[in-house]
Each structure stands twice: as structure tokens, then as C-alpha cells.
Amino acid sequence: DVAVTAHVVSITTEAGAAMEAGGDERAAAEVLRALARHVNCLSEESKATRRRALDAIREETFDSRLSSAVLQDVFAALLRPLLKCLTDPMERCRESAVHMIADFLRSVPRPEDSLPYLIPALSQRLAGSDLPEPSEELRLAMVEVLSLVVEVCGGRLAPYLDHMVRILQRTIVDPFPEVKKESCRCAVSFAKCVPDHFHMQSESLVKPLMQTVCHQHFRVRLAAIEATGAVVQYGTGRSVDDVLSHLAQRLFDDSPQVRKGVTQVVGGWLLHLRDRYSYFHKLIPLLLSGLDDKVPEIRLLASDLWKQIGAQWEKENEEDLKDKLDFPASPPARYPTGAERPGLGCRELVVRNLCKVLPAVSRDMTDWLVTTRVKSAQLLRVLLLHAEDHSTQHLGLLLSALYRACADGEPGVVRSGLESAELIGTFVSPEVFLKLLLPHVENSFSTSSSCPAAPLAVLSAALRGSSGGALRPHLGRVGDTLAHPDVCQGSQQASYLQQLLACVRALLSTCDGDCETISLQLLQVLVTVQSAAGEPELREEAQEALRTLCRVQALDGEVELYRQHMEQLLSWLSNGLPSWSSYSVQRLQLEVIVLQSGPVIGEFLPQLLPLLQASVQPSRDPEMRLHIFILLSKLLLDASNTLDSQGRFSEHLVMFLLDLLLPNLVWHAGRTAGAIRAAALSCLLALLQGGALTGEQLIAVEEKLTPQVLACLDEDSQLSRLMACRSLFALLSLAGKHLRTDALNKIYPELLKRLDDSSEEVRATALKALGLWLSCLGKDYDTQACRPHLEFLFQQLLLHMDDPESHVQEAVLDVLKTGSTVYPTLLSREAEAVRDKHRSPAYCDRLLEHIRSLTQESA
Structure with a gap:
């Protein structure tokens, strides 16, 4: 029956196995008998004999293609002699023994049988205090054998945990990089093979791994990192703290x-x-x-x-x-793009x-x-x-x-x-971040911060990230903070101004048309940036932001923006007027405002002129007054498009001349005072030439104006003397025919002095002014009563007509021809009196001929 059949089959199988085992044992015994002599030779003193013995053993075993069962028995008999060869003085013998052991481990069916002898031997050779392996290549080969043992034996290595960890502790820090890498790979495999036991010794490997993780070879570092991962994964959680800083550095x-x-x-x-x-x-x-x-x-x-x-x-x-x-929440509005x-x-x-x-x-x-x-x-x-x-x-x-x-x-x-x-x-929410952020912006200079621009940079970025709807209720506070003097005038450093400008641009891009409510504050900030910026690029960026501010409010241009806020801007500047100096940003702000607003300032003269007057009083900072006068010169030269754009400047001219210009023409010692007088003269000349001043208005202030201008003809500065001459010429052009005789007679002597000036340009201008002076002598000028004045003038001019320079002679001749219409007989007599005294009588002859022709025409 079935049971009997099964029993017969079982007996037959066991008998076959026994016969096969018996055959393997006989084969193994034969091989061992053949190897006995070679094994004995491994103890010989001759290096060559030991080497030949190892070669013969390999030939009798692996080269003979024995079965795995036979190799198992042979390996069991040869293991201890081969392990003894690991301490052989000859490196070639140690190498042959290591490789032969590795080949046996790969070939035998039960490699774990060798562990009681193999692991202690490797431990002694790699991590022992006596006779460590000196050869790098052999240490690598032994570690590779260890890795092979882990691969073929797996969990059976658990009893040898201490030996394995001791070996790895030493080989992970081995000087040879290849040994380090192989040891790390071995540690990974070993940790995975004995997870239930590895944790008891895992911390012992952390220190050597951390020593290796910063090795100069990146492959060694990588191997150490991978080993660290396995050691911590299969070890205790306490090791995480020991390795985190090292991994962070990697x-x-x-x-x-x-x-x-x-x-x-x-x-x-x-x-x-x-x-x-x-x-x-x-x-x-x-x-x-x-x-x-x-x-x-x-x-x-x-x-x-x-x-x-x-x-x-x-x-x-x-x-x-x-x-x-x-109930998943939807993403926040304005979630970062991309x-x-x-x-x-x-x-x-x-x-x-x-x-x-x-x-x-x-x-x-x-x-x-x-x-x-x-x-x-x-x-x-x-x-x-x-x-x-x-x-x-x-x-x-x-x-x-x-x-x-x-x-x-x-x-x-x-x-x-x-x-x-x-x-x-x-x-x-802006309500939250502004509550914390704005006080830092306001106090950025009062704190110990080394970079006051940092809070502004954070504010500008936060404003860019927010939404217009969320910011709308808080715009007033943001605008007031940015326009606060401690903020917008806090620093003239480019980095600070750049961030201040970034805040304005962020508001304009985020809130767009809502910025109309803080238009004044933003304009104040942009004016400040332009006034304090030293780099042209930064000023251009501020100008572009100004155009954007106009665009979001649907204004035609910057002029309209200034017209909308000019009164507040002038009041804003006036608040700090008593403390202005040449270094004050307010003076620069004023310059930006009046130059950019163009014709708008003509609409606000009652507010502007008192501000200018107060800033140029003689008691104020000289350098600041100098800058203000330079600004006034630019405005007066284009008065029709600036101060007189509305045709109302004439109503303030008397005050402008008497209270603003004339006090600064009074002589004071010093080069700075001289520079201020020169600047004031340039303003006066611009005013006289700009067309805003009429003759009647000039006549009203002539008594106070002329003496100051005449005094400036004696300035040490050539430029001042030249502008004084030009101012007198402009004054005579505007009101010369309406001046009183005594006023006219005070002018020509001072101009005559300038004919001896060291500057040719001053001499030429003085001559032109004298010619104009003569042409201004009308019917009301009593030539008989003023004969001494004319006589002195003609004599002096005739003297200069003998100048060595021909162009001067020609200029003087032209002036005397003009004077010939005033008192021809006197001039003729004076010319004849000096004719023979001149280097050449030609010019006197030409003058006399001109006088005779005029006399004949009048007859």
C-alpha cells in the first residue's frame, strides 16, 4: 500500500545519501592524505618551501574541481593551518592564505562552521595589539574576507558581535582609504544582518565613523556617511545627537x-x-x-x-x-508664484x-x-x-x-x-507685522543696529508680499512712518536710501491707486532720496518712482503732483528752518522741489520767498547762503518759467531786492563772505537780465541798490568785479534814462577805475557800460553844470585811447563817438589837446573827423 511504498522510498533515499556521504568522506580523506605533506611544509623555515606548499594546496583543492561537500571537509582540516599562515613573516604567504580562505568561504556549503576560528584570528590580525598586519593591501584583503563572512553567514555572526565591532573600530580609521571604504561597507552589511543584537555595540562605531566622515577623499566620506546611516538606524537613538553636527557640516x-x-x-x-x-x-x-x-x-x-x-x-x-x-484649507492669497x-x-x-x-x-x-x-x-x-x-x-x-x-x-x-x-x-496679516516692524524702522538709529537699512529692507519685502486690500487700512501709518524725519532723513548712505526707495516702490506696486491717500508722504520720501543721493542712478530711480506716483493718481505729470502738494511741502520745510545749515538735508530738499516743480513755484511766492529770505540772512551759515544764491540764480535766469510763471513776481521784487539780495552785498572780511557777495551779484545780474524787473521798479530801489553794486567794483575777486560791471550795464539798460543826474554822476568814476583792471574782460565790460552811460544822458542832463564831470570823463577816455592794445583803442574810440553827441565842442578841444601826445594821432584824427561830420550834419 501507500505507506509501505513511502517507507521503501525513504529507506532507499537514506541509503543513497549514506552511500554518497561515504563517497565524499573517502574522497576528502584521499585529498587530505595527498595534502598532508604540504601542510607539514607550512611549518618549514624556508620561505620558498612554505610558498610552494600553499601553491600545491591550492592546486590539489580548487584546481582539481572538488565537490562542495569534499571542500567542506578539506576546509575544516586546513582552516587552522591557513589561519596560522596569516602571521607568516613572508607577505606572499599571508596573501595566498587570505585568498585561499576567501575561496573556501565562497565554495563550502557551511561557511559558518569556520567562524569560531576565523573571526578571532582576523580580530587578532586586524585589531589585536600583537603582530598587526603591516601591509595595506593585505589589510584590505582581510576586511574583504570579513565582508564576505558577513555576506555568507548573515545572522549567524551574532555571537561574534564584540569581535566584529572591535575589528571595525580599528579598520574604519585605517590609514589606507580603501580599507576605510570597505570597512564602512562591511559595517552596513553587518548592521543589517544582526539588527536584534547590533544596537548593543552600535555606539562603539560612532566615534571612528565621525573621524572618517571628514576624510579628504570624497568616496571615503560618502562611505562613512552611509555607514553612519546604518549604524544609527539599527543602533540606539542616542547616537543621533553625536552625529548630527558632523552630518550638518557635510x-x-x-x-x-x-x-x-x-x-x-x-x-x-x-x-x-x-x-x-x-x-x-x-x-x-x-x-x-x-x-x-x-x-x-x-x-x-x-x-x-x-x-x-x-x-x-x-x-x-x-x-x-x-x-x-x-476640510482642507485653500492656499493663501498671493501664494508665491512657481x-x-x-x-x-x-x-x-x-x-x-x-x-x-x-x-x-x-x-x-x-x-x-x-x-x-x-x-x-x-x-x-x-x-x-x-x-x-x-x-x-x-x-x-x-x-x-x-x-x-x-x-x-x-x-x-x-x-x-x-x-x-x-x-x-x-x-x-499687515496689522500684525506692521505693529512689530514699524517701531524698528522708526528706532533703527537709536538702537545698536550696525545696519539701519535692515528694517527698511524687511519692510519693503513684506509690503511686496502683502496684498493691496490687506494694506489699505494701514497705508496712513506706513506713509507717516516713512516720511518721518528720523526715517526719511536718517541717513545719506546709498544703501539706506536704496531701501527707503524700495519701500515706496513696494507700496506703489502693491497698492497702486490706493497710494493717493499717502501721496504727500511718498512725495516727501522721494524728494529726500533725490536730495541726499550721491549716485546718478539712484536719483534716476527716485525720479522713475515719482513718475509712477503720478501715474497711479492719473496726474498729467510731476508738475501737477507738486501743484497738489506744494503748500504742504513748503510748510514741511519751514518747520526746521531755524536749524538749517550747509549740511542740512532740508536745503537740498528745497533745491529739488523748486527745480522740479517748474512753473508751480510761481503760484506759491508768498510762502516761498519768506523761506528763502530767512535762509540767506547774514547771520545764517555762510556756506548754506552760498548754495541758496546759486539756486536763486538758476531760477532767475529762467524767471518766466519759474518765479514769474504767473506774472506775479513783480509784486515781490522790492522785498526780494531789499531784504534778500542787498544785505548780502554788504562787504565783510573773508573769502567766504566774498564768495557770498559774488553769488548774490549773480542773482542780481540774473534778475536784471531775466526780464521780470521793470525800470519803474528799479528806480524805486536805485538809491539803495547802486551804492552796493558800485562797492562791488572794488572786490578782490575778478568774477565779482565782472558781474558788478555787467549789473551796472543791465541797470543802465533798464533805468538809465530815468536816473537822476547825481545818481548818474556817481556811476561813471567807478567804471573809469575798472579801465585799469587786470582783467581784459572787466575792462571791456566797463567800457561798454561807459558807452551805455553816455547814451543815457538825455535832455535833463545839464552839460554846462556837469561840465567838470564830462571833462574828466573825456580826459580819462582819451588817455586810454592811447592804450598799447589796438582792440582797446577801438573800443574807447567807439565810446568817445557816443560821447561826441553829448558835448562835441568839449570833446573836440580835449582831443586836439592830446593829439600830439599820443603814440599815433590816427585815433584822435578819426574822432575829430567824426565830430566834424556830426557838426556839419547838425548845421
């Missing part, structure tokens, strides 16, 4: 493979570490740092791992997240660990290493992108960190800091 490694290895290891811990929940706040920053790696492959790996971690955590905490999963919103699990992981992560990130942003600061700033941006509106409760710490980031000298840190500030504007 995030800055020059080798992409090393950084990728760190990302892979940290991601694996976050997914599989038994006690991972306790280390989330320490591991998450390391993984998230990979999201900003410069290598796309690493960024993609970090992103994939992070998504897996978030999904796993979400699944593990499904009950806790039930409401958020069933950014993918992280999953719920990822966001929750960051939110729940943010209070532990942020202090460390903030601290690292002040590190002395640039790379650390850059990486920390990038990490902060990633954290904020995950935290969204939950960052509100950490806003104080965040703002402090961002101030430091924006004050950093490294562009990468500043860039990431500004991106983080934009995220704050996106996710946090």
Missing part, C-alpha cells in the same frame, strides 16, 4: 555625491528610525536644506523623500488630522517643530562662516513656506533674524532674507 561639502548621501541618510532616518519622532526637530532642517541645493538631482531627491515623510506622518496621525483632511504648496503632513511637521527649529536657525544666521549663513537663510525661507500663517506666533524672533540677514555682507544671505520677508508679508 551639507556644505564640495562633492555633490556626499551631499546626496547625507540627504539619503537623513531621509531614511525620518522614514524608518524607530525613535524618529523624538528627533524630528533635529533631522527636518537637514533634509529641508537639500531643497535648495545647487544640484537638481539632490533637490529632487530631497523633495521626494520629504513628500514620503509627510505622507507617512499624515497616515500615522490620521485621527489627529481628521478635520484638516476632511512654488508648489507642500502637503498637509509636511506643513504640520514643520509647524509642530518650528518653535524648536527657529532658534537654532536664527543663531546659525550669525555664524562666522559664509556658507553656514547662506544655508541657514535658505532654510528659513523653506520653513516659512511650510509654516504659512503659523509663523505669526514666532514673528518677533523671525524679524530679528531677518534684520541680521538683510544686514549681512553676503548677497546670498540678503537675497534669501528678503524672500523670507516677502513670505511674512504673504502669510501674516
Whole structure:
């Protein structure tokens, strides 16, 4: 029956196995008999004999193609002699023994039988204090044998945990890089093979691995990182704290493979570490740092791992997240363009660990290493992108960190800091962040901050990230803060002004037409930036922002904007007038306003002129007065398009001359006082030549004006003398025919003195003025009563007509021809009296001929 048949089959099988085993034993016995002599030769003193013996053993075993069962028995008999050869003085013998042991381990069916002898021998040779292996190549071969043992024996190595760890402790720090790499690979395999026992000794490998993780060869560093991952994964959670700082440093490694290895290891811990929940706040920053790696492959790996971690955590905490999963919140408005919103699990992981992560990130942003600061700033941006509106409760710490980031000298840190500030504007209500941020902006100079522009930089970025609708109720406060003197006039450094301008541009781009409510404040800021900026590019940027401000209010141009706010602007400037100096920004602001507003200032003369008058009083700062007069000169030269654009400047001319110009023409000692008189003269000349002053108005102030101008003819400055001559010429042109005789007679003597001036230009101008003076002598001028004046004038002119320079002679002749119509007989007599005294009588003859022709015509 069936039972009988089965029994017969079983007996037959056992008999066959016994016969086969018996055959293997006989074969093994034969081989061992053949090897007995060679084994004995392994103890000979001759190196050659030992070497030949090893070669013969290999030939009798592996070259004879014995079965695995036979090899098992042979290996059991040869193991101890071969292990003894590991201490052979001859390196070739040790090498042959190591390779033969490896070949046996690969070939025998029960390699674990060799462990009681093999592991202690390797431990003694690699990690023992006596007779360590000196050859690098052989140490590598032995470690490879150890790796092979782990591969073929697996969990059976558990009893030899102490030996294995002792070996790896030594070989991981071996001087030979190849030994280090192989040891790290062996540690990984061993940890996976004996997970239930490995944790008892895992911490013993942490120190040697951390010594190796900074090796100069990147492949060694990578192997050490991978080994660290396995040692911690299958060890105790306490090791995480010991390795974190070392792995964090590898995030800055020059080798992409090393950084990728760190990302892979940290991601694996976050997914599989038994006690991972306790280390989330320490591991998450390391993984998230990979999201900003410069290598796309690493960024993609970090992103994939992070998504897996978030999904796993979400699944593990499904009950806790039930409401958020069933009713998912929509993304915040103005979510960063191009950014993918992280999953719920990822966001929750960051939110729940943010209070532990942020202090460390903030601290690292002040590190002395640039790379650390850059990486920390990038990490902060990633954290904020995950935290969204939950960052509100950490806003104080965040703002402090961002101030430091924006004050950093490294562009990468500043860039990431500004991106983080934009995220704050996106996710946090303006009511909240402005409440904390604006006081820092206002007090940026009163604090110990080394970079007052940092709060402004953070504010501008936050405004860019926010929405117009959310900012609308707070525009007034923001505008008042920016226009506050302590803020907009706080510094003239380019970096500070750049950030001030960035705040204005952010408001204009975010709020657009709503900025009409703070148009005045923004204009004040832009005026300040233009007045204080030293770089043309910055001034042009401010000018462009001014045009944008006009555009959002649908104004035709800058003139309309100034017309809308000119009264407030002048009042704003007047508030600080008593303290103005040459270094005051208000003086520069005034210059920007009056030059850019063009014809608008003609509409506000009652407010402008008192401001100008008060700023140029003789008691004020001389250098400031000089700048004001230069500004006035520019305005007066184009009076029809500036001061007199409305035709109302004439109503203020008397005050302008008497109260503003004349006090500054009074002589005072010193070069600065002379420069001010020259500037005031330039204003007077511009006024006289600009067309805004009429003859009647000039006659009304002539008695006070003329003496001051005449006094300036004796100035040490050639420029002042020249402008005084030109001013007299302009005065005579406007009112010469209406001047009284005594007023006219006071002018010509001073002009005559200038004919001896060292400057040819002054002499020529004085001659032109004398010619004009003669032409101004009308019917009311009594030539008989004033004969002595004319006689003196003609004599002096005739004297200069004998000048060595022909062009001077020609100019004087022209002036005397003009004078011939005033008193021809007197001039003729004076000319004849000096004719023979001149170098050449030609000019006198021409003058006399001209007089005779005039006499004949009149007859």
C-alpha cells in the first residue's frame, strides 16, 4: 500500500545519501592524505618551501574541481593551518592564505562552521595589539574576507558581535582609504544582518565613523556617511545627537555625491528610525536644506523623500488630522508664484517643530562662516513656506533674524532674507507685522543696529508680499512712518536710501491707486532720496518712482503732483528752518522741489520767498547762503518759467531786492563772505537780465541798490568785479534814462577805475557800460553844470585811447563817438589837446573827423 511504498522510498533515499556521504568522506580523506605533506611544509623555515606548499594546496583543492561537500571537509582540516599562515613573516604567504580562505568561504556549503576560528584570528590580525598586519593591501584583503563572512553567514555572526565591532573600530580609521571604504561597507552589511543584537555595540562605531566622515577623499566620506546611516538606524537613538553636527557640516561639502548621501541618510532616518519622532526637530532642517541645493538631482531627491515623510506622518496621525483632511484649507492669497504648496503632513511637521527649529536657525544666521549663513537663510525661507500663517506666533524672533540677514555682507544671505520677508508679508496679516516692524524702522538709529537699512529692507519685502486690500487700512501709518524725519532723513548712505526707495516702490506696486491717500508722504520720501543721493542712478530711480506716483493718481505729470502738494511741502520745510545749515538735508530738499516743480513755484511766492529770505540772512551759515544764491540764480535766469510763471513776481521784487539780495552785498572780511557777495551779484545780474524787473521798479530801489553794486567794483575777486560791471550795464539798460543826474554822476568814476583792471574782460565790460552811460544822458542832463564831470570823463577816455592794445583803442574810440553827441565842442578841444601826445594821432584824427561830420550834419 501507500505507506509501505513511502517507507521503501525513504529507506532507499537514506541509503543513497549514506552511500554518497561515504563517497565524499573517502574522497576528502584521499585529498587530505595527498595534502598532508604540504601542510607539514607550512611549518618549514624556508620561505620558498612554505610558498610552494600553499601553491600545491591550492592546486590539489580548487584546481582539481572538488565537490562542495569534499571542500567542506578539506576546509575544516586546513582552516587552522591557513589561519596560522596569516602571521607568516613572508607577505606572499599571508596573501595566498587570505585568498585561499576567501575561496573556501565562497565554495563550502557551511561557511559558518569556520567562524569560531576565523573571526578571532582576523580580530587578532586586524585589531589585536600583537603582530598587526603591516601591509595595506593585505589589510584590505582581510576586511574583504570579513565582508564576505558577513555576506555568507548573515545572522549567524551574532555571537561574534564584540569581535566584529572591535575589528571595525580599528579598520574604519585605517590609514589606507580603501580599507576605510570597505570597512564602512562591511559595517552596513553587518548592521543589517544582526539588527536584534547590533544596537548593543552600535555606539562603539560612532566615534571612528565621525573621524572618517571628514576624510579628504570624497568616496571615503560618502562611505562613512552611509555607514553612519546604518549604524544609527539599527543602533540606539542616542547616537543621533553625536552625529548630527558632523552630518550638518557635510551639507556644505564640495562633492555633490556626499551631499546626496547625507540627504539619503537623513531621509531614511525620518522614514524608518524607530525613535524618529523624538528627533524630528533635529533631522527636518537637514533634509529641508537639500531643497535648495545647487544640484537638481539632490533637490529632487530631497523633495521626494520629504513628500514620503509627510505622507507617512499624515497616515500615522490620521485621527489627529481628521478635520484638516476632511476640510482642507485653500492656499493663501498671493501664494508665491512657481512654488508648489507642500502637503498637509509636511506643513504640520514643520509647524509642530518650528518653535524648536527657529532658534537654532536664527543663531546659525550669525555664524562666522559664509556658507553656514547662506544655508541657514535658505532654510528659513523653506520653513516659512511650510509654516504659512503659523509663523505669526514666532514673528518677533523671525524679524530679528531677518534684520541680521538683510544686514549681512553676503548677497546670498540678503537675497534669501528678503524672500523670507516677502513670505511674512504673504502669510501674516499687515496689522500684525506692521505693529512689530514699524517701531524698528522708526528706532533703527537709536538702537545698536550696525545696519539701519535692515528694517527698511524687511519692510519693503513684506509690503511686496502683502496684498493691496490687506494694506489699505494701514497705508496712513506706513506713509507717516516713512516720511518721518528720523526715517526719511536718517541717513545719506546709498544703501539706506536704496531701501527707503524700495519701500515706496513696494507700496506703489502693491497698492497702486490706493497710494493717493499717502501721496504727500511718498512725495516727501522721494524728494529726500533725490536730495541726499550721491549716485546718478539712484536719483534716476527716485525720479522713475515719482513718475509712477503720478501715474497711479492719473496726474498729467510731476508738475501737477507738486501743484497738489506744494503748500504742504513748503510748510514741511519751514518747520526746521531755524536749524538749517550747509549740511542740512532740508536745503537740498528745497533745491529739488523748486527745480522740479517748474512753473508751480510761481503760484506759491508768498510762502516761498519768506523761506528763502530767512535762509540767506547774514547771520545764517555762510556756506548754506552760498548754495541758496546759486539756486536763486538758476531760477532767475529762467524767471518766466519759474518765479514769474504767473506774472506775479513783480509784486515781490522790492522785498526780494531789499531784504534778500542787498544785505548780502554788504562787504565783510573773508573769502567766504566774498564768495557770498559774488553769488548774490549773480542773482542780481540774473534778475536784471531775466526780464521780470521793470525800470519803474528799479528806480524805486536805485538809491539803495547802486551804492552796493558800485562797492562791488572794488572786490578782490575778478568774477565779482565782472558781474558788478555787467549789473551796472543791465541797470543802465533798464533805468538809465530815468536816473537822476547825481545818481548818474556817481556811476561813471567807478567804471573809469575798472579801465585799469587786470582783467581784459572787466575792462571791456566797463567800457561798454561807459558807452551805455553816455547814451543815457538825455535832455535833463545839464552839460554846462556837469561840465567838470564830462571833462574828466573825456580826459580819462582819451588817455586810454592811447592804450598799447589796438582792440582797446577801438573800443574807447567807439565810446568817445557816443560821447561826441553829448558835448562835441568839449570833446573836440580835449582831443586836439592830446593829439600830439599820443603814440599815433590816427585815433584822435578819426574822432575829430567824426565830430566834424556830426557838426556839419547838425548845421
